[in-house]
Every structure is written in C-alpha cells, then in structure tokens.
Amino acid sequence: MPADEAIIQLIQAGRGQEAFERLVPAYRRPVFGLAYSILRDRAAAEDLAQEVFVKLWQALPRYDGRARLSTWIYAITRNAAVSALRARRRSLSMSDAAVLAEVEDVAATPVAEPHDAGLRREVEALPEKQRQAVTLYYLDERSVDEVAEMMGLPANTVKTHLHRARARLAAALGAGESA
Amino acid sequence: MNDLDARMRRLFADADTLPGFEARVLARAAALEALPAAGRLADAERRLELGRRRLRREAWVNGAIVAGTGAAGVAVVLRHGASVTNWVLEFAATAADSGPSLSIGFALAVVAAGAWPLLRGFLPR
Numbered sequence A: 001m002p003a004d005e006a007i008i009q010l011i012q013a014g015r016g017q018e019a020f021e022r023l024v025p026a027y028r029r030p031v032f033g034l035a036y037s038i039l040r041d042r043a044a045a046e047d048l049a050q051e052v053f054v055k056l057w058q059a060l061p062r063y064d065g066r067a068r069l070s071t072w073i074y075a076i077t078r079n080a081a082v083s084a085l086r087a088r089r090r091s092l093s094m095s096d097a098a099v100l101a102e103v104e105d106v107a108a109t110p111v112a113e114p115h116d117a118g119l120r121r122e123v124e125a126l127p128e129k130q131r132q133a134v135t136l137y138y139l140d141e142r143s144v145d146e147v148a149e150m151m152g153l154p155a156n157t158v159k160t161h162l163h164r165a166r167a168r169l170a171a172a173l174g175a176g177e178s179a
Numbered sequence B: 001m002n003d004l005d006a007r008m009r010r011l012f013a014d015a016d017t018l019p020g021f022e023a024r025v026l027a028r029a030a031a032l033e034a035l036p037a038a039g040r041l042a043d044a045e046r047r048l049e050l051g052r053r054r055l056r057r058e059a060w061v062n063g064a065i066v067a068g069t070g071a072a073g074v075a076v077v078l079r080h081g082a083s084v085t086n087w088v089l090e091f092a093a094t095a096a097d098s099g100p101s102l103s104i105g106f107a108l109a110v111v112a113a114g115a116w117p118l119l120r121g122f123l124p125r
Helices: A006-010 A016-039 A044-062 A069-091 A099-110 A117-124 A127-138 A143-152 A154-178 B002-011 B021-033 B037-098 B098-120
Strands: none
Touching: A006 A016, A006 A069, A006 A154, A016 A044, A016 A069, A016 A127, A016 B021, A044 B021, A069 A143, A099 B002, A117 A127, A117 A154, A117 B002, A117 B098, A127 A143, A127 A154, A127 B002, A143 A154, A154 B002
C-alpha cells in the first residue's frame, strides 16, 4: 500500500498519533472487507473493525517493521475475526431453544427479497475459502495478490479458489435462470 | 463471466462501514490515550509486583525441594549408614550381574530426579 512507507516513518519517529490518523483511512476498507468476508455480517464486521483499530492503536509502538505493515494488520484482523466467529458460534448454539424459536419466527415472516438474492444465496453456499476469496476480490476490485496477502495464502491457491467459485456460481446461476 | 463479474460487483457495492467510522475510531483511541498516566503506572507496577511474587514463590519451592532432599539424604546416612552402604554395595553387585540395562535404568532415574526442579519449569502451571 503506498501510504505504508509514510506511516512506518511516523511510527519510527515516535509520532504514533499522526501515524494512526493516516493508518485508519488507508486501512478502513481492507480491514472492514476482511472482517466482512469472514463474519458475513456488515454490522458485526464494522464492530470488529473498530476493535481491530483500537488494538492497532495499542500495538503500534511495538510494530518493529519485520513484517510488512499490511501483512501485520491483516494478521491481526484475521485472528480477531476468527476469534469473534468462534465466540458467536458458541453463543448461538442451535441447541438453545430460545434461539431456535427466534430463527423459526424469522423464517416464517415473509420478507422482501434483497437485490440479487439468488446470487447472494449462491455466494453464501460456497465453501468458506472460496466465499472469502470472491468477497475480497469483488468488494473493492482487488488483485489476486492483494486478496492472497489479506487471506494469508499463496496467490496460486487464491487463484484456484476464485476459479472454482466463479465456475460454481456461473453453473448455479445458469441452471437457475434456465429452469 | 463478464455478466457474473458485474453482478458480483453490484452485490458487494453497498458493503461498507457507516458514516463517521473513522471519527469514532479516533475518538476511542483518544479516550484510551487520555487514561490518567498515574493509573497506567499503577497498573504496570501491580503487574510487576505480581511477577516478583511469582518468582519469589518459585524460588522458595525449588529451595525447599533441594533442602528437603538433602536433609532426607543426610538423615538416612546418619541413622542407617551401615545399612545404606550394604544396600549400595549389594545393588552395585546385582547391577553388575544383571548387565548394563539395570545400571542404565538406575542412572536415568538419578538424572531424572536431579533434573526434576528444571523439568518443573516446562510443565503447565
């Protein structure tokens, strides 16, 4: 990211406040996007992005420049998102009768279909890594290399996930439209 | 595929943070920064004191183990010196008759007992 060099110089100069003021706008979309691709919920992703930036603020003086700034930020975001996802799954155990009742109520309520609901359903049905890859790829029209860095995977692996996801989506949508 | 690409871009077009996100983050960071310096210092001192106490406790336990083992050894030698000598000599003779495996086993047991205070450091607390 082009802003990284200036941010790192500010950190090394002990000007953490200024560094953070530049870091937040530069990484708002990537951090939110990465959280969104893992949590699949806009509000939860926004809350998590806030938490990640607070963590970054506290950890900034300890950034030693060994890893790229973006790699460091994405690793913190991934760890936080995966922890949040686990905590949410634990608290939303489907054995909980109250949750089941609530889910059934929601399912029974007729709601307006959101824009391109069919495509959204197909994306939701993709395997986790494929869904994450297409979300990051299309969310801000990122390159494969950027998506790979955000996911912490080799670029070729991301290419494979993207190829399979797109083929699956194209097939599912083709079948849906021809039916 | 081009149609799919366009639809995918439209699908994620509205996924973004709410307005004012950056201001809220900066306000939270400023609030953290505004924590009284004395409070942060007290917190650091409290953690330091907890660390010191843990080290003192570990040192005391290790010292007690070494002193207890030594005292027990001295007591045994003083009270049953002759018996211990006989037992050691008998054991050495048996070990020599039984071949190297018993000697090696005994040596390993002695080493393990001696290294126990060190090994404790690697065990989960």
